[in-house]
Amino acid sequence: CDDLNLELIIITEKLATTQKDKQTLSAKIKLLENEMEAAQEENLKMKNENVELEYEVEKMERERNSQQNELSYVEREVNLKEERFTKMEKAVQDVVDACELYGVPEPRRYNPPKYDSEEDSDY
Numbered sequence: 001c002d003d004l005n006l007e008l009i010i011i012t013e014k015l016a017t018t019q020k021d022k023q024t025l026s027a028k029i030k031l032l033e034n035e036m037e038a039a040q041e042e043n044l045k046m047k048n049e050n051v052e053l054e055y056e057v058e059k060m061e062r063e064r065n066s067q068q069n070e071l072s073y074v075e076r077e078v079n080l081k082e083e084r085f086t087k088m089e090k091a092v093q094d095v096v097d098a099c100e101l102y103g104v105p106e107p108r109r110y111n112p113p114k115y116d117s118e119e120d121s122d123y
Contacts, residue, residue: 099105
């Protein structure tokens with residue numbers, strides 16, 4: 001009978017230990033689930049931030065492309081104006097050379113009057 005009581009005490013202690021282990025494991029599982037949920041929320045937050053950053057990058061790329069297009073346009077305009085200026089310079093030089101060749105006085109150049117202030121520019 002004592003052996004049975006001892007056996008019952010040992011089994012009861014093992015059961016209590018098993019129940020404590022079960023509670024400990026349940027608590028650890030719950031903690032891990034909470035950590036996993038927090039990690040998933042952080043992951044979602046980072047994905048949203050990544051999407052926002054990608055949008056900003058795309059926006060900056062569009063702006064850069066727009067500015068590059070504008071720069072190309074301005075460069076073409078400058079080149080065209082430089083070509084026109086060079087052609088005009090050559091035409092003027094051709095006239096000067098022809099005048100010298102045929103002994104004709106060089107045409108006078110038009111010099112617009114200079115004004116001291118904006119008020120005088122109306123005249």
